[in-house]
Amino acid sequence: MVIPSPWIAIVDDDPSVLKALSRLLRTRAINTKTYESADEFIGSLPENTTDGLPECLILDLQMPDMNGLELQRYLDDAGIRIPTIVITAHSESDMRELCTAAGAEAYLLKPLEDTSLLDAINAIRAKTARSTRSP
Amino acid sequence: MGLRAEAHQLFDWTIFNPRFLLLKVAHQTGSWFVNSGDQQSQASPCCDTHVRKLLLAACALLLFMTAHCRANDAPQRVLILHAYNYTFPATTAVSEVARRQLIERSSRPIEIEAEFLDLARFPSEAHAARVAQFLHDKYEGRHFDLILSMGFGAIPFLIKYRDQFAPNVPVVFAGGTKDHFAGYKLPNDVTGVFSSFDPDKILELAERLQPNARHLMVIGGSSPNDRSWQRSAREAIERRAPRLEIITRYDFSYDALLAEVSHLPSDTIVLLLTVYSDADGRSLIPQLVATDIAKAASAPVYGPFETFLGSGVVGGYTETYASLGASAADVALEILSGTDPSKIAPHVNPRQAFRVDARAMDRWGLKRTDLPPGTIVQFHEPGLWEQHGLLVVAVASVVLIQSVLLIALLFQRRQLRRTQRSLEESEDRLNFAATSMNIGFWQFDRSTGALWVSEPGRAMFNAAKKGLWTRDSFLAAVQPDDRLLAASALEGNLKVHSRAADVRVVASGGEIRWVSIRSRSNLDEVSASDSVSGAFVDITDQKASETEAELHRQEVAHLMRVSVLGELSGAIAHEVNQPLTAILSNAQAALYLLEQDTPNLAEVQDALRDIVKEDNRAGSVVRRLRGLLKKGEPRAELIDINEMIGSAAALLRSELISRQVRVETELSASRPTVFGDSVQLQQVLLNLIVNAMDAMAATPEKQRRIWICTRETKTGTTEVIVSDSGHGIQPRDSKQLFSPFYTTKDHGLGLGLTICSTIIRKHGGTINLQNGEAGGAIARVSLPSRLMLTAAQ
Numbered sequence: 001m002v003i004p005s006p007w008i009a010i011v012d013d014d015p016s017v018l019k020a021l022s023r024l025l026r027t028r029a030i031n032t033k034t035y036e037s038a039d040e041f042i043g044s045l046p047e048n049t050t051d052g053l054p055e056c057l058i059l060d061l062q063m064p065d066m067n068g069l070e071l072q073r074y075l076d077d078a079g080i081r082i083p084t085i086v087i088t089a090h091s092e093s094d095m096r097e098l099c100t101a102a103g104a105e106a107y108l109l110k111p112l113e114d115t116s117l118l119d120a121i122n123a124i125r126a127k128t129a130r131s132t133r134s135p
Numbered sequence: 136m137g138l139r140a141e142a143h144q145l146f147d148w149t150i151f152n153p154r155f156l157l158l159k160v161a162h163q164t165g166s167w168f169v170n171s172g173d174q175q176s177q178a179s180p181c182c183d184t185h186v187r188k189l190l191l192a193a194c195a196l197l198l199f200m201t202a203h204c205r206a207n208d209a210p211q212r213v214l215i216l217h218a219y220n221y222t223f224p225a226t227t228a229v230s231e232v233a234r235r236q237l238i239e240r241s242s243r244p245i246e247i248e249a250e251f252l253d254l255a256r257f258p259s260e261a262h263a264a265r266v267a268q269f270l271h272d273k274y275e276g277r278h279f280d281l282i283l284s285m286g287f288g289a290i291p292f293l294i295k296y297r298d299q300f301a302p303n304v305p306v307v308f309a310g311g312t313k314d315h316f317a318g319y320k321l322p323n324d325v326t327g328v329f330s331s332f333d334p335d336k337i338l339e340l341a342e343r344l345q346p347n348a349r350h351l352m353v354i355g356g357s358s359p360n361d362r363s364w365q366r367s368a369r370e371a372i373e374r375r376a377p378r379l380e381i382i383t384r385y386d387f388s389y390d391a392l393l394a395e396v397s398h399l400p401s402d403t404i405v406l407l408l409t410v411y412s413d414a415d416g417r418s419l420i421p422q423l424v425a426t427d428i429a430k431a432a433s434a435p436v437y438g439p440f441e442t443f444l445g446s447g448v449v450g451g452y453t454e455t456y457a458s459l460g461a462s463a464a465d466v467a468l469e470i471l472s473g474t475d476p477s478k479i480a481p482h483v484n485p486r487q488a489f490r491v492d493a494r495a496m497d498r499w500g501l502k503r504t505d506l507p508p509g510t511i512v513q514f515h516e517p518g519l520w521e522q523h524g525l526l527v528v529a530v531a532s533v534v535l536i537q538s539v540l541l542i543a544l545l546f547q548r549r550q551l552r553r554t555q556r557s558l559e560e561s562e563d564r565l566n567f568a569a570t571s572m573n574i575g576f577w578q579f580d581r582s583t584g585a586l587w588v589s590e591p592g593r594a595m596f597n598a599a600k601k602g603l604w605t606r607d608s609f610l611a612a613v614q615p616d617d618r619l620l621a622a623s624a625l626e627g628n629l630k631v632h633s634r635a636a637d638v639r640v641v642a643s644g645g646e647i648r649w650v651s652i653r654s655r656s657n658l659d660e661v662s663a664s665d666s667v668s669g670a671f672v673d674i675t676d677q678k679a680s681e682t683e684a685e686l687h688r689q690e691v692a693h694l695m696r697v698s699v700l701g702e703l704s705g706a707i708a709h710e711v712n713q714p715l716t717a718i719l720s721n722a723q724a725a726l727y728l729l730e731q732d733t734p735n736l737a738e739v740q741d742a743l744r745d746i747v748k749e750d751n752r753a754g755s756v757v758r759r760l761r762g763l764l765k766k767g768e769p770r771a772e773l774i775d776i777n778e779m780i781g782s783a784a785a786l787l788r789s790e791l792i793s794r795q796v797r798v799e800t801e802l803s804a805s806r807p808t809v810f811g812d813s814v815q816l817q818q819v820l821l822n823l824i825v826n827a828m829d830a831m832a833a834t835p836e837k838q839r840r841i842w843i844c845t846r847e848t849k850t851g852t853t854e855v856i857v858s859d860s861g862h863g864i865q866p867r868d869s870k871q872l873f874s875p876f877y878t879t880k881d882h883g884l885g886l887g888l889t890i891c892s893t894i895i896r897k898h899g900g901t902i903n904l905q906n907g908e909a910g911g912a913i914a915r916v917s918l919p920s921r922l923m924l925t926a927a928q
Contacts, residue, residue, distance in 0.1 A: 013792070014713045016749055020720035023742055027727045062709060064792045089712035089789075090705065110709075110716040114723040 007031035008121065009082070011041045011071065012060035017110075021058060024114055030121065038066035038074070045080065053082055056124050058117075059104075061088035061095065069095075072102040083124040087112055210244035211280040211471050213237060214301065216293065218286030218310075220253040224422050224442045225456050226285040229309050232460030233283060233467070240468055248274070254288040255411045256418040258358060267296035279304045281467055284327065287311025288360055294319060305476040309463035313483070314367040323477035326470075328462040331483045332439050334368035334406065336452030338375060340489055340510075341404040341437045344449065344501040350403040351379040352396070354428065356410035356419065357386050364408045364439075372406070379404070389413040389424075396432040403434035407448065422446060435499045441490065444513055449499065450491030458486035566591070573673030579606065579625050582665045586625075592671045595650050597643050614639040614647070627656035627667035637674060649678040689766070692890050696763050696818050699825060699887075706790030710756045714749035721746045759786050762814055763821075769812040769897075776809060776845050776853055777802040783820045784843075787828075795836040796828050801844040807853040809918045815894045816918075819902075822887045823857040823914045830861025830912060851920050852900070858913040863906040872904050 008025060010032055012018050018034040025032050033054065035041035046052045057075075061068035068086055075082060085106040086099045096107045105127070106120035215234065217226045230249070237245050252266050279301050284293055287310055297306065308327030316329070342348065353372055355365040365385055372381060384392055392413070396405065410424040422442045429436045429447025441453045462484050470476050489507050493515035496503070503512070520527060566589065569575065575592020579585075586604045588596075596612040598604060606625060613621045617638035624636035633655045642648045654669035700707065725742040728734045759782060784791070784798055791798055809816070824841060831839045844856040864872065868879055873892045888904070895902040900918035907913045 014717070016717040016745065016752070017713055017720070020717040020724070020742075020745060020749075023738070023745075024720040024724040024727075027724045027738075062789060062792055064795070064797070067792075067795075087716075089709035089716075110712040111719040112716060114720065114727075 005031055006055040006125075007033055008056045008058060009033050009035060009041060009044075009054035010058040011035045011038060011063070011068070012058075012087070013037060013063040014060070017060070021117075024117070025121075028118060037063060038068075038071040041071065042074065053080065055083070055128060056105075056121055057082045057084040059084050059086055061086050061090060061099065069098055069102060072099065072104065076103060083128065085117070085120045085124070087117075210246040211241070212246045212248070212278065213281045213283055213467065213471075214274070214279045214304075215247060215249040215283045215285060216289045217249065217251040218284070218288030218290075218292070219255045220251045222420055223255070223286070225310075225440060228442070228456035229460040229463070230283070230285045232457045233285075233309065233464040234460075236461055236464035237283075237467060237471075240464070241471060243471075245471075248279075252289055252292055254292060255358065255360065258360075258412075263292050263296065267292070267299045270296075270300035274300055281471055282306045283463060283467055284308040285310060287315045287330075287363075290316065290319060290321075290325075293325070294322070305470050307463055307467045307470065307476075308481075309459050312364075312367055315363050316481070321481070326476050326479045326481050327466060328459060329481060329483045330454060330459060331487050332364065332367050333371075333452050333487070334408075334439065335371035335374070336489070337406060337437050337439055338371055338404070340450060340452060340491070340507060341406070341435070343505045343507060344496070345402065345404055345435065346505070348402045348404045349380060350382060350400060350434075351375050351406065352382040352384060352399060352403055352434075353406045353408065354387075354392065354396075354410065355383075355385045355408035356412050356421075356424075357414050357416075358409075358411040361385070361409050361411050368406070368408055386414040388415050389417055389419065389427075393427055393431045396428055396434075396436075399432060399434040401434055405432050405434055405436040407436050407438040407443065409440075429495065435495070435501065444490055444492050447495055447498075448492060449495040449501065450489065450510075452487060453490050454484050454487040459484050462486070569670075573676075575671040576668070577671060578666055578668040579627075580666050581626060588671070595648070595671050595673050596640055612640055614641065621652060624652040624654045624669075625667065627654055637678075648673060648675045650674065688890075688893060689769070692815065692818065692894065693764075693766050695822075695887060695890050696814075699818075699821055700760065700763055702825070703787065703790050706787065706793055707756065707760060709789035709793075710786065711753050714753035714756075717749040718746050718753070721749070756786070763817065765814075769815060771810055772813060773808050773810055774813050774816060776807050776855060779813065779817055779820060780843055780845065780855070783817060783824060787821070787824055790825075790828065791841075794828050794831075794839065796831060796839040796841055798824075798841045798843065801842070803845045803847055805847055807845055807847045807920065809853050809898070809920060811898045811918070812894075816898070819891045819894050819916065820855070820857070822891050823916075826887065826914075827857055827859035827861065827912070830859050830863075832861075834861055847920065848917075852917045853920050855916045855918070856913060857916075858907050858911055860911045863910055863912050864904060869904075873902075 008030055010018055010021050010025075012021070012034075013036055015036060018036065022032045022034050033044070035044065041057075059068040059071060066074070068088070072084060072086075075084075081103075083105045084103060085108060086104045087108045087110055088095070089110045091109055099107050105124050108116055108120065215230050217223075217230060219226050221227055234247055234249075237247065250266075250270060252263070254263065282293065282297070282301055282304050284290060284306055285308075287308070290308055290311060293306055297304065303324070305324040306322075306327070308325065310328075310330045312332040313329050314332070338351070341351075351372065353365075353368065355361050355368075362385075365383075372383075375381065384395070387395075389410075399405065405428070407425055407428055409421045410419050411421065412418050421440065423446075425436070425438055425440075425443040425448050426446035429443075435449045436447065438448045438451050439453060440451070441455050444450060444453070466479055469479060489510035491506065491510055491512055493512050495514075496512075506512070515521075569589070570591045573591070573595070575595055576589040577592050578587045584606050586606055586609055588598070588604055588609075593599065593604070596609065598608070598612065606622070609625065610618050610622055617636075620636045621638045624634055624638075627634075633653070635651055635653045637649055637651045639647050640650050651672040651674045652669065653672060654667050656667050721742040725739045725746075728736075728739050728742070780800060780802065784800070824843075827841045828839075831841075838860050840860045842856075842858045844854075844858075846854050846856075848854055865879070873888050878887075892902055895916055895918070898918055900916060902914065902916045904912055904914050
């Protein structure tokens with residue numbers, strides 16, 4: 001049995017941002033897959049299994065058709081638990097609260113520092129590791 | 136001897152009366168043959184007997200032939216016998232008319248002899264016998280066709296002596312009343328025209344003119360003829376008694392009578408009959424008697440004869456002697472043409488009438504209104520009116536017309552003055568109003584180049600108040616750059632009726648003033664008018680206001696742009712943050728790679744390339760923002776409308792995403808371009824898109840759609856259409872959408888569309904908003920295409 005290496009999904013409607021974040025994480029040996037819309041990401045999810053899910057979702061909040069918050073809610077409604085880091089240019093506190101309420105692990109403002117992003121990823125990894133070790 | 140003398144007298148009178156000269160010649164011509172025969176027999180006593188016989192035979196033959204040839208053309212001979220002599224106007228008047236009529240109306244030549252019996256002055260039988268013998272001797276061997284008897288006195292003479300000098304020659308008499316003829320039995324071949332003596336009518340006239348008369352004096356002569364007239368008048372006279380006291384003076388001494396009539400009471404009627412002689416045997420001429428009595432009398436005198444009129448007698452019931460002569464001539468001509476005289480009965484001259492002498496009436500103060508109807512008024516001295524009536528009427532008419540004209544002219548003058556005064560007042564008011572509003576009037580004559588400018592107008596151009604102004608002196612006051620424009624407005628144009636041009640003038644203080652030249656062409660090829668008129672309006676203040684308003688408008692527009700961008704700040708920040716995020720991540724990745732022992736330089740290079748690209752992207756957003764936020768003068772440039780729409784959409788990308796609004800475009804492939812200020816037009820577009828987004832706030836997210844279309848129309852304009860799927864325009868708002876401070880938004884200022892409208896108008900275009908057929912609103916902006924603008928410029 002081949003255990004798939006962990007990867008992180010990045011969803012942002014801006015291809016430049018997708019490419020830059022993907023490059024940043026790749027230099028740190030983190031695999032990424034990029035999606036330009038929520039629909040594209042949902043379409044990539046395996047059906048009826050949690051296998052193959054990304055270890056983390058970096059999600060842009062402001063996107064056409066379905067924004068980041070709506071995607072969070074969709075996944076929640078679908079019972080799909082993916083730790084999510086929300087990245088946005090919006091600094092409004094109400095939006096931060098909404099995202100947190102929807103299950104966001106981190107809420108980072110653009111332009112984001114690499115350390116903040118890596119810290120958030122590491123925090124999720126640690127949390128995930130703790131949860132998998134617990135009986 | 137007496138007979139010879141009278142004959143000589145008659146002969147002389149005939150010779151020297153020019154009227155008879157022709158007759159005399161005819162007479163001599165007619166007598167020539169007999170005389171020549173006599174002369175011939177006396178002139179050749181020693182000629183040979185045979186020769187004489189031959190000559191006599193020839194003469195006889197000649198006479199016979201001539202007589203035969205002249206049978207039809209032989210003159211008819213008429214002897215006019217005057218009862219009196221030539222000094223009696225009545226007989227000469229009658230005979231003159233008769234003679235002229237005979238000559239003029241007879242179809243054959245007429246030879247007339249005239250004799251004056253003078254029986255009034257010489258009433259004795261011996262005189263009559265002598266005259267008869269004279270006539271016999273004189274006309275022996277001469278045949279008359281007719282005797283025309285003038286005056287009744289000749290009738291007894293003719294009855295008695297006609298056979299002695301003119302046997303069986305028919306007689307036509309003229310004159311004498313029927314009463315005169317009463318005692319005579321006229322032969323069958325004696326006929327003629329009676330005078331009608333109607334004393335009753337004369338007295339009727341007198342009584343009408345003198346209704347208060349109490350006395351009637353009747354005057355008559357002592358001759359048999361006079362007695363005859365008196366008998367005729369007796370009955371009419373006696374009828375007037377006793378109303379009138381009758382006084383007859385038939386036998387009087389002429390001088391005593393004149394003395395008596397000079398002392399008559401004024402209420403006396405004097406009836407003058409004939410007076411051929413007085414009681415002293417003094418022979419008188421009735422007309423002269425009438426003159427004397429009328430002159431001496433102290434009361435009006437009336438008489439039966441026409442000849443009395445003009446001698447001072449008031450009038451009477453008379454005939455004219457001319458009419459008597461004409462009537463007698465009619466009868467004579469009838470007989471000369473062959474009518475049997477016995478078939479023509481003697482008859483009364485029908486032409487009688489009341490006749491009066493106007494002067495005599497005036498002398499006695501008798502009124503014309505008392506005259507019987509049809510009275511003939513003679514010797515009427517026409518008054519000014521009658522004499523120069525036409526002239527008076529003409530003069531009066533001229534005076535009247537002149538007066539009317541004068542009055543009309545005076546009225547017109549008054550009206551003119553009033554109009555002039557009104558005009559002056561109106562002009563004063565106009566000048567006052569014009570001066571108050573900085574308006575000057577002008578008129579330019581193109582043919583002479585003369586320019587009239589009102590005082591306020593001259594002041595605008597720093598010209599002297601008086602003095603000649605020309606086109607050139609006017610243009611000299613205008614700024615050189617504007618002179619062409621000024622000249623064009625001043626000179627007018629046949630095709631353009633009115634025009635206006637704003638030009639600059641350097642005022643006396645050196646400041647620039649704006650003057651608008653409004654011109655109205657009176658140029659007309661038909662009427663050959665060659666003048667242009669108009670007004671100068673000082674619009675310096677208006678220009679300043681316009682500039683100020685433009686600055687304010689720009690300021691407001693800028694504030695609105697800032698306001699819109701402020702509302703979009705979050706979205707715009709997002710638009711900047713996206714490239715910054717990419718830049719930062721790429722830079723950190725590159726740095727990390729470079730820190731490795733074996734850095735992946737290709738990756739580093741790629742990261743750097745992305746950094747540059749994203750930096751440009753962020754820069755472009757900043758530039759757009761800076762363009763929209765900057766203040767400054769509008770700048771005209773060529774704008775690619777499609778590109779401008781793309782730019783606006785890019786700027787609003789985040790906002791559109793944030794509001795879940797999808798933008799669809801249908802841009803013209805011909806890439807339409809317009810000439811204008813890109814910032815202002817971008818502002819319009821942003822405003823319309825933001826309005827569309829706002830309008831769709833309540834629209835379900837999936838249905839939020841903005842459709843932007845560009846196209847070029849056939850009329851050469853470029854249209855930009857922005858439609859949405861929002862709530863559309865409410866009817867109550869439709870008319871006020873472009874009004875300032877009118878808004879349908881909770882937080883709006885109500886200036887967005889007002890500014891959009893102003894900007895589009897400034898670009899020569901139009902903007903309108905309406906509801907779409909499938910819902911939502913459609914904003915349609917039409918702008919002149921670049922080509923149109925170029926052509927217009």
